[in-house]
Amino acid sequence: MNYWxxxxxxxxxxxxxxxxxxxxHWDGVRNYQARNNIKAMMPDDLxxxxxxxxxxxxxxxxxxxxxxxxxxxxxxxxxxxxxxVPVRKLKIPVTLAQVxxxxxxxxxxxxKNSRLSVQPVLPEEFKAIxxxxx
DNA sequence: GCCAACGTTGGC
DNA sequence: GCCAACGTTGGC
Numbered sequence: 001m002n003y004w005x006x007x008x009x010x011x012x013x014x015x016x017x018x019x020x021x022x023x024x025h026w027d028g029v030r031n032y033q034a035r036n037n038i039k040a041m042m043p044d045d046l047x048x049x050x051x052x053x054x055x056x057x058x059x060x061x062x063x064x065x066x067x068x069x070x071x072x073x074x075x076x077x078x079x080x081x082x083x084x085v086p087v088r089k090l091k092i093p094v095t096l097a098q099v100x101x102x103x104x105x106x107x108x109x110x111x112k113n114s115r116l117s118v119q120p121v122l123p124e125e126f127k128a129i130x131x132x133x134x
Numbered sequence: 135g136c137c138a139a140c141g142t143t144g145g146c
Numbered sequence: 147g148c149c150a151a152c153g154t155t156g157g158c
Contacts, residue, residue, distance in 0.1 A: 115143050
């Protein structure tokens, strides 16, 4: 069981869009590091759903429900997706500023490599985010 | 294989 | 809207 963080610009695909759609394939990843993280995902893994750019914050929790398969939105077998479903919204979003202010979260990839769009998260970090959001 | 030029991401 | 950080491309 692993934990992840997946980013989306709310203008492109928001948490509310995700709730409406109920299940989506996480497409559009065009970065090898992010792609490798998707390939490492397994069903039942949990992911923090993060809104980037506008009010950057972790807003909810998603669950991985498939193994990776080729990205259906592009004719290029280098890129892959997994299917994800919403689990629940956090009571209050955990902002990037909060994450940065938290000592126990200072090693998060979100802080260290802010541009990576699919990131691994340690169990302790996942727990700490939930503690802040609930 | 190096590195300059360029494009993109994302915080502020 | 600006710009720093990073990734990718392509000339040599």
